[in-house]
Amino acid sequence: MIEIRNISKTFDTGDRQFVALRNINLSVKQGEIFGIIGHSGAGKSTLLRCINALETPTTGSVIVNGTDLTTCAPHELQRHRQKIGMIFQHFHLLSSATVYDNIAFPMKLARASKRAIDAKVKELAVLVGLESHLGHYPAQLSGGQKQRVGIARALANDPYVLLCDEATSALDPQTTDSILSLLLDINEKLGLTIVLITHEMHVIRAVCDRVAVIDGGDIVECGNVVDVFLRPSHPTTKQFVSQISEPDDGIAGNNAQSRGTVLRITFQGDQTYEPVLFETVKETGMSFSILQGSISRMKRIPYGQIIVELHGDQRSAAITIDALKSRGLEVEALK
Ligand SMILES: Nc1ncnc2c1ncn2[C@@H]1O[C@H](COP(=O)(O)OP(=O)(O)O)[C@@H](O)[C@H]1O
Ligand SMILES: [Mg+2]
Missing domain, CATH: 3.40.50.300 (P-loop containing nucleotide triphosphate hydrolases)
Structure with missing residues (x-):
């Protein structure tokens, strides 16, 4: 055009x-x-x-x-x-x-x-x-x-x-x-x-x-x-x-409280409404806490971003990250 x-x-x-x-x-x-x-x-x-x-x-x-x-x-x-x-x-x-x-x-x-x-x-x-x-x-x-x-x-x-x-x-x-x-x-x-x-x-x-x-x-x-x-x-x-992301200062880098692996997980489309995270940690037996999260929409596509901290050793964290990725989620390690 x-x-x-x-x-x-x-x-x-x-x-x-x-x-x-x-x-x-x-x-x-x-x-x-x-x-x-x-x-x-x-x-x-x-x-x-x-x-x-x-x-x-x-x-x-x-x-x-x-x-x-x-x-x-x-x-x-x-x-x-x-x-x-x-x-x-x-x-x-x-x-x-x-x-x-x-x-x-x-x-x-x-x-x-x-x-x-x-x-x-x-x-x-x-x-x-x-x-x-x-x-x-x-x-x-x-x-x-x-x-x-x-x-x-x-x-x-x-x-x-x-x-x-x-x-x-x-x-x-x-x-x-x-x-x-x-x-x-x-x-x-x-x-x-x-x-x-x-x-x-x-x-x-x-x-x-x-x-x-x-x-x-x-x-x-x-x-x-x-x-x-x-x-x-x-x-x-x-x-x-x-301009439209939530500020993550104090969470990824210098939160003295967090000792585990901190991840930013991004969902898109139908995944946004599915219990993907729950299913994954149920499988890998990893516990986690949510530090921050939001769900929004790009044009008509829903998406969500959450920041979580995994509690456990590095090996289990790596298995969990792989499992999340294999379900099609985008995972970025922040710490
Ligand atoms: N007719 C003109 N003569 C001289 N400089 C111009 C003219 N039109 C735009 N500029 C300069 O070109 C640059 C880009 O302007 P513009 O396209 O209006 O920017 P924006 O819309 O992104 O704010 C600016 O630095 C502006 O001063
Ligand atoms: Mg202009």
Whole structure:
């Protein structure tokens, strides 16, 4: 759906050149939710602007739905832009227009008929849950409702892809969750490909299938959210993952109380609900205590992480670790 090949972007800032993106390669599949996470200034918005051709990369190509946006003619580019929906942190609504007119705006630009516009606006208003607010003005809406208008407007011309630039960063946690579940819903109902950029790992965890980590204009890590989240390798990725992990200080390293082997055990999918740990220690006869634990969800996949201390000699601990691994659990010895 989207192929980003070797793009770089250099800005001329008067006396010197600033490299905002360096040799970026990414490919986004049809129907997936792809996340790009990075700190402020990492190059996320620049990358997104290259995907909707608001920015021209200095080198490389961006191919969206089979067309190279870096080489196509201006009138063709205009047509493609209409098929790339975008939502923003600060919504960018027309303050003097009603919800109806905000949603209708891109269709008017595309010269759709009044009847087609009316039918589509009403359909989209139902999809985003604003059918009773069509006559309201943006100032009369909450942040979450404004973003719903933004989403409906972005979907007005049946885009190939929806680009989200920090779409939930101005919202409180509860509203963030409701907007994220709306995005999931739209992705599933319409099969719409979504590219989402954020600096918040919980946003990635809630909705994305795959994630790329961008740092100082470079992609430093990329993969399935489950893999990147459970086995981060780059320091920046580890930092993002720690935003949503429980702190384990005092447990793994310097808990004077613990004398046995301390393990971090990770469950995924159906394993999360099965008594795997109990079955294993019953078999190996090892006793243990739980030091910390949590169960959560990555998109729709449940997972759990617990930190346990095994009581007993090293040989029995090694047998228990092997038995846990043979049941498909991920086991990391912390001490
Ligand atoms: N038009 C521009 N001219 C000069 N520098 C720019 C321009 N746009 C972005 N930058 C610089 O590029 C870097 C990346 O910006 P941006 O993509 O907006 O980061 P992010 O969205 O990750 O916060 C920043 O250091 C920013 O100052
Ligand atoms: Mg940005």
